[in-house]
Amino acid sequence: MGRTRQALMLCLAAMLASGCASEVKRAPAELAAAQPEQGRRYVTTLAVEARPESGYPRSIRAGTEFVVVGRVAQGLVLKPTQTVLTIEGAHMHEAYAVHRDGQLVGFYLPVERAYAALPLPASMPLQEKNAP
Amino acid sequence: MTKNITRRLAIVAIAALLAACASGPKHSEIQSSIPAMKAGEGRLYVYRESSMMGAAIQPSVLVNGKVAGQSKPGGFFFVDLPPGSVEVSTSTEVEKKLSLTLDAGQTRYVRTVIGFGLLVGRVYPELVDNAAGAKAVAETSYIGAPLAKP
Numbered sequence: 001m002g003r004t005r006q007a008l009m010l011c012l013a014a015m016l017a018s019g020c021a022s023e024v025k026r027a028p029a030e031l032a033a034a035q036p037e038q039g040r041r042y043v044t045t046l047a048v049e050a051r052p053e054s055g056y057p058r059s060i061r062a063g064t065e066f067v068v069v070g071r072v073a074q075g076l077v078l079k080p081t082q083t084v085l086t087i088e089g090a091h092m093h094e095a096y097a098v099h100r101d102g103q104l105v106g107f108y109l110p111v112e113r114a115y116a117a118l119p120l121p122a123s124m125p126l127q128e129k130n131a132p
Numbered sequence: 133m134t135k136n137i138t139r140r141l142a143i144v145a146i147a148a149l150l151a152a153c154a155s156g157p158k159h160s161e162i163q164s165s166i167p168a169m170k171a172g173e174g175r176l177y178v179y180r181e182s183s184m185m186g187a188a189i190q191p192s193v194l195v196n197g198k199v200a201g202q203s204k205p206g207g208f209f210f211v212d213l214p215p216g217s218v219e220v221s222t223s224t225e226v227e228k229k230l231s232l233t234l235d236a237g238q239t240r241y242v243r244t245v246i247g248f249g250l251l252v253g254r255v256y257p258e259l260v261d262n263a264a265g266a267k268a269v270a271e272t273s274y275i276g277a278p279l280a281k282p
Contacts, residue, residue, distance in 0.1 A: 083261040091229040094259055111217040111231035 024054050024089035029108060029115035034071035042066050042078065042126040048104055050122045054089035060104075065129060066097060072115055075100030077108045087116060099124055156207065156273040165279040166210070173212045174234035177265060178220065178242045178257070179272050182206030186246035186253035193244065193257070194221045201276055203244040203255050208269045209276030222255040230257040241265020 048060040066078035078097040087095045087107050095107035095116070103121040108114075169175050178193050180203050192199045193209075196219055201209035203222055215236040221229040222244060234240055241262060247254045260268075 082263075084259045086230075086259050091231070092256070092258060093230070094232040109231070110233050111219075 021056070021088070021090045022054060023091070024052070024087055024093060024109075024116050026109060026112060026114035026116040028113060029072040029074070031070040031072055031077060031108065031110075031113065034068050034076055037068045037076060038070065040068045041081070041129040042068070043129050045125045045127050046123070048122050048124045050104055050118055051120065052087050052089075052107070052116065053119050054087065056088040058085070058087060060085070060097070060124070066126075069096065072098060072108055074098050074115055074117070075105050097124070099126065102126075156275045158273055159208065159270050162274050162279055167280070169212060169237065169239075172214065172236050174215055174236055174238040174240070175210055175212050176218060176220075176234060176240050176242060177208060177210045177269050178203075178244065179208035179265070179269050180205055180244045181268060182272065183246070186255075189224060189246060189253045189255060191222045191224055191255050195219070197221075204275050206272050207275035208272040209274065220257040222257055224252050224254050225249050226254060228254060228256045230259060232259050241269065243268065 042065070044060055044062055044064045044066075047062045050058045050060070052058065064083060065081045067081050068076055069079045070077045075098045078099055080097075085095045085097060085107070086092050087109070093109045094111060095109055097104055098106045098108050098115065102123065102125055104118065104124040105121045106115055106117040109116060176195065178201060182205050187205045190202055190204050193201050193203050195211050195213070200211045213234055215234055218232050218234050219229055220232070220242050221227055226249070230242060232240060232242075239262065241260045241264070243258050243260050243265070245256050245258055247256055
């Protein structure tokens with residue numbers, strides 16, 4: 001029992017020392033032009049609360065503006081224009097929102113050229129912004 | 133006697149904390165000396181807000197694997213880079229990395245923050261939006277390489 005406890009403590013210490021958080025799970029994704037949406041601007045009409053698998057929640061305020069920068073297999077890729085979006089695991093990554101059917105389904109990581117899915121898509125209603 | 137020792141220790145502790153904070157010129161004082169960005173490059177500002185928490189922890193900040201400056205409370209520096217992918221990293225008991233993109237002519241801001249660690253605090257690089265970054269940098273002191281006078 002004493003040894004088991006000691007082993008558990010060592011494992012816990014090792015986990016803490018290694019930084020606790022797991023790496024953001026992602027898969028390679030190819031960003032393609034999104035015709036005819038490319039370059040269109042959208043604004044979130046409600047706040048969005050996303051809970052990535054890595055355990056660090058992310059929120060997007062209502063009124064956040066995005067521009068369509070392309071498409072991946074999972075949906076439209078929206079880059080924030082005035083703010084920044086990141087996702088975090090063991091490390092932090094700049095991220096763009098991936099949107100499909102009125103929902104935030106995951107994140108596109110532009111540096112890693114990869115897609116990180118949300119375990120549960122979050123509602124993300126958008127309104128197209130016509131005026132500059 | 134004990135009171136005297138406590139007082140002396142407190143003075144030493146305060147002096148050590150003050151020495152740990154950035155002491156360079158304020159952003160407003162060197163703003164005119166900051167060179168314009170070269171065509172085809174982007175600029176990355178790295179800063180740390182002034183705080184006594186973890187003030188003695190001041191790791192180097194690496195940008196794309198090269199030491200670019202130091203994470204020091206109340207300090208900032210900047211680095212000009214070709215456009216593309218950028219990795220900012222810091223190491224204390226663990227290494228923490230941030231990946232971001234930088235376009236030509238673009239300015240971006242990275243804040244380094246102190247977090248709890250197992251043995252010592254950890255320093256995390258975080259990407260912040262330009263409005264918040266510019267405001268914070270304006271309140272910090274320059275700790276980068278010496279700048280040429282205008």
